[in-house]
Each structure stands twice: as structure tokens, then as C-alpha cells.
Amino acid sequence: MTMIDGQMVATQxxxxxAKQVNELAELGVTPGLAVIMVGNDAASEIYVKNKQQxxxxxxxxxxxxxxxxxTTELAIIKKIQIxxxxxxxxxxxxxxxxxxxxxxxNIQAAIDPSKDVDGFHPYNLGQLVTDANEYxxxxxxxxxxxxxxxxxxxxxxxxxxLVIGRSILVGKxxxxxxxxxxxxxxxxxxxxxxxxxxxAIADIVVVAMGKANAIDAQKMKAGATLIDxxxxxxxxxxxxxxxxxxxxxxxxxxxxxxxxVGPMTIATLMETTVELAQQHVAHGND
Amino acid sequence: MTMIDGQMVATQxxxxxAKQVNELAELGVTPGLAVIMVGNDAASEIYVKNKQQxxxxxxxxxxxxxxxxxTTELAIIKKIQIxxxxxxxxxxxxxxxxxxxxxxxNIQAAIDPSKDVDGFHPYNLGQLVTDANEYxxxxxxxxxxxxxxxxxxxxxxxxxxLVIGRSILVGKxxxxxxxxxxxxxxxxxxxxxxxxxxxAIADIVVVAMGKANAIDAQKMKAGATLIDxxxxxxxxxxxxxxxxxxxxxxxxxxxxxxxxVGPMTIATLMETTVELAQQHVAHGND
Numbered sequence: 001m002t003m004i005d006g007q008m009v010a011t012q013x014x015x016x017x018a019k020q021v022n023e024l025a026e027l028g029v030t031p032g033l034a035v036i037m038v039g040n041d042a043a044s045e046i047y048v049k050n051k052q053q054x055x056x057x058x059x060x061x062x063x064x065x066x067x068x069x070x071t072t073e074l075a076i077i078k079k080i081q082i083x084x085x086x087x088x089x090x091x092x093x094x095x096x097x098x099x100x101x102x103x104x105x106n107i108q109a110a111i112d113p114s115k116d117v118d119g120f121h122p123y124n125l126g127q128l129v130t131d132a133n134e135y136x137x138x139x140x141x142x143x144x145x146x147x148x149x150x151x152x153x154x155x156x157x158x159x160x161x162l163v164i165g166r167s168i169l170v171g172k173x174x175x176x177x178x179x180x181x182x183x184x185x186x187x188x189x190x191x192x193x194x195x196x197x198x199x200a201i202a203d204i205v206v207v208a209m210g211k212a213n214a215i216d217a218q219k220m221k222a223g224a225t226l227i228d229x230x231x232x233x234x235x236x237x238x239x240x241x242x243x244x245x246x247x248x249x250x251x252x253x254x255x256x257x258x259x260x261v262g263p264m265t266i267a268t269l270m271e272t273t274v275e276l277a278q279q280h281v282a283h284g285n286d
Numbered sequence: 287m288t289m290i291d292g293q294m295v296a297t298q299x300x301x302x303x304a305k306q307v308n309e310l311a312e313l314g315v316t317p318g319l320a321v322i323m324v325g326n327d328a329a330s331e332i333y334v335k336n337k338q339q340x341x342x343x344x345x346x347x348x349x350x351x352x353x354x355x356x357t358t359e360l361a362i363i364k365k366i367q368i369x370x371x372x373x374x375x376x377x378x379x380x381x382x383x384x385x386x387x388x389x390x391x392n393i394q395a396a397i398d399p400s401k402d403v404d405g406f407h408p409y410n411l412g413q414l415v416t417d418a419n420e421y422x423x424x425x426x427x428x429x430x431x432x433x434x435x436x437x438x439x440x441x442x443x444x445x446x447x448l449v450i451g452r453s454i455l456v457g458k459x460x461x462x463x464x465x466x467x468x469x470x471x472x473x474x475x476x477x478x479x480x481x482x483x484x485x486a487i488a489d490i491v492v493v494a495m496g497k498a499n500a501i502d503a504q505k506m507k508a509g510a511t512l513i514d515x516x517x518x519x520x521x522x523x524x525x526x527x528x529x530x531x532x533x534x535x536x537x538x539x540x541x542x543x544x545x546x547v548g549p550m551t552i553a554t555l556m557e558t559t560v561e562l563a564q565q566h567v568a569h570g571n572d
Contacts, residue, residue, distance in 0.1 A: 105416060105418060105419070121412065122408075122409050122410075122411075122412025122413045122415075122416055122418070123408050123409045123412055124408075124412065125408075125411070125412035125415045125416060126407065126408025126409055126410065126411035126412035126413075126415070127408045127412075129408075129411045129412070129415055129454075129458055129462070130391060130408055130411060130454060132391055132408065133391070157477050158477040158478065158479050160479075160480070166465055168415075168416060172415055172465075175473070176415070179452055179458075179473050179475070182475065182477045183477075184472065184473065184474050184475065184477070184478040184479075184484070185472070185473045186470065186471070186472045187461070187465050187470065187471045187473075188470050189465070189468065189470065191443050191444040191468045191469075191470070192444065192446075192470040193444050193446075193470075194446070197487070198470070201483070
């Protein structure tokens, strides 16, 4: 069994991004990423700081806009409208989770689809489902997973892929990408019965439940590939994924936690930011 | 085994629509449906004539716009823009298939999402995938199927649903609707291997392949429900579905062809037209 090295692939992607940033610099363009953070979620603070640092390292102009936890939906939407109109901003990210009084659907729908770096806007989701020919941004976690599958030459055509979870962040766009890549796709959720039966027949299993060690890798079939999206902190401080018992399996490939999907998500976020900047150059809005 | 009576359910829905049309008439509003037909496809001629007739019977103002087979994409888009701006038009339908020189994605994306009676616009598809709270139109064939499942009290929560086909007309929106209805959903396509294995474990099978008698109903499990979307004409003139051997099964429910899904699609098309008119009244554009 090969453990997938997300850190290594992410590093390769970041080298590619640095080149593209240089090419844009020759045109006098600096890709701009705006991150909106509402409230003081401790995990979000770390994620946002990390995004800011990686962006800066790559030559992307990143700005984090912090708003207090009691900010109204309207105030966030007004801030987004200002960023939509700002030619220095190519990409807008709203850090999840928002405080509970905020309807995240309304927030995502307020972002200009051409600056929607997470691909959560309905228009971009629809483009993904349609498998449109023109450029559109997609969610960065499933995008990163598709990159890992490609890097390790895991075939998708005609394969049975099981996606456990149906969030807009991971499960739903993941299922759409795998369908577009000619896989037969099962979307499971918290109501699913006989999950073990599905796990036992799938060639590719993507687990995005957010529940420590909820799935047993030993139940997967020989030669299958496991993608573990979860990242959960146990009481003793250890970070674990959603899947237990990855070692000593007959799997072909599996992602570790940490060091699997996580590093890819931040790399593809930067990649999408640069692509949006390239699109803005191509369409003359930058 | 109960044969699902799509004609009967469609008749009930049409009675409901007639009431809603009367309510709109009291407000001085007549729902308007514009159908664009490019070229002279014989089957399309029949479908469009049928839609026009049903609309008229229900008090919906339907207009069919015929354009020659060599019409350019731009000319169709210009026609759509005129209809988008026309307050008498609540719903715009572009009859498929278009001539091969036309990119149907571009045509669908030109329709005002608030007049997109087929739900094929990326924005509306994205709303469906998001499972948005606000009103959005959805594709009428899967919408009709969901109505049939509800009418016959076929539960979806926690059930394993297999959708064979991944078109924008049926398979993809069907999978999204079943996911939103808490089913575990398998989307199969022409590349799928071991289809029989999936058919044997599914509680609900929706077949939209467009291939006469391609699936054998006897391979489904006892108590399952079969929805046959296909409508194929054999050399001897007989109409058949995509699924053979429906009689003498241990299925709970199955749709016949004709008389199953077909009558529902036209009823839900009219229902969506009326809903779009109601939306335009509510939002003051009518």
C-alpha cells in the first residue's frame, strides 16, 4: 500500500503557482485574495493565518478582513459588494463556519461568480454539474483530491467511487467531479444504511464525515483507494482522520492525516486565486 | 406489483394547475410560455404541438417560435433576449435536440434564470445542488418522478437509489433531488461496470438510457421501485421503455411506458410555468 504524500504534491503545485505569479507580475498584475472572517473561531484563526502566510510566500496579495461575531448578514454582503467592485481583488473567500445568525447560502450567492474562489456560488456549482467547457472555479478540497488521484495515476473511468458526506464544501462537488471523470458515483450521507456493503464494493472511497475514526479501512476491498478528508483532534491532542486502521490493508493507496488532503486544499486555493487573476486579465477587468 | 398510473396523477396535477391559473386570472395575469423550436425534428414537432395544446387547455398562453435549421446560435440568443425582456413571457423552453451546430449550454445560459422553465440554467442547477431554501425551477422530468414517488408513498430517506444516465435533462437533476430527499444515490453511466450488481441492491432504480429494453426488471430486488424514463419506438411501431420484463416481478411499483413518466413531465412543465408566473407576480415583474 502506498501512502499518498499530499505535502509533496502540494509543494510541486506551489512551485508551478510561483511561476504563474511571476508571469502575471511581468504584466504588472498581482493576484489578490480577500479573506472575510466573522467572529473569533479558534480553528478558523489558524486556518486564515496559514492561508495568509502561504499566499504571501507565493507573491499573492492576501488581505484578511475581520468582522465581529455580531456582524449582520447585510453588513457582510455590503463588504462583499465592495470587494466585488475592487479591481485589486481577484478572489474572495468567506471563512466557514460563520456565526449561526448568518445564512451562508446568502453570503456565498453575494460573491461575484468570477471572484468565487471556493466555487460555492450556485452559478459555478451549476457549471460544474453541467461539466461546462468554459472556465469556472470549483471547491478546492475536491479539486485537490482530483489532483492527488491524477498524480498517483488512480483511474476513475468506469470505477465505482463512494463519497461519504454531501456538504457543499466537499461531498457534492466531489461527486460531480467524479461523475464528470466517468466514475460511477455513490453519494452516501448520515441516513445511509448498509454503508459497510457499499464500502466493500467501491474502488475509490472518499470520506468527509468530520468524525474521528468513523470508518474502518479494513472493510474496503483489496486494490481500492482511500481518501480521508477528515481532520479531528482527539482529547489527547492527536490529529486523526475519519478513517481508522489504514496500515496493513490491501489498499492500493491511502491518504494520511495529517499530510494528505489538507496540504492540497491550501495549494489548490492558491492555484484557483491565480487562475481567477488570469481570467480577469484575459477578460480585461484587472 | 403496482403499475404506477402517470396519466392519473398528471390529471390530478392539471386540475390543481387550472385552479392556480384561475387565481392568477383574478389578478389579471395570464401565465405565458414561449417555446423555441429550431429545425424540423419530427418527434419534436409532436412534443411541441402537445405542449401547446395542454397549455391552451389550462389557460396558459403558449407561443411556439419556429426557427429554420440553419439559424445561428447568436440569432437564437437574440430571440431569447427579446423573450427575457417581454413581461408577457413567464417561461422559456428551448426544445431539444437543437441542430448540431448549436451549443445547447450557451443557449440555456442565455435564458433569464427566473424564466428558465426547464431548470437547465447553471444558476438554477446550482440552487438545486445547494438545496436552496428560496424558489428555483428544476428539470420537469425528475420533478415529475419525485411527484410520482410521493404520490405512491415510496420512501426515499435512507434508501439506495440508482440513477442510470447522467444527462442534464434527467440523470443529474434526478440524482440531486434524491440526494436532497435523503436517499443514498448511485449515478451510473455508459462506462459503468457491474451494473447488474448495483441493480440487484437498489431500492429505487431510475432508468434514463434511451435504449429499448436495455435493462431487465427481473434483476431488481423484491420490493424495489422501478422508474422507466425511456420511450423508444421499435421497428414495428411499438413504444417501449428502457426496461424489459416488468410484469411478474416482485417489485413494489413500476412505471409503464407509455403512461408512466411521460404524462407527468408535461404536467410538471405546466406547473413550473404557473409557478414562474406566480414568482413574477410576487416580485413585481408581471
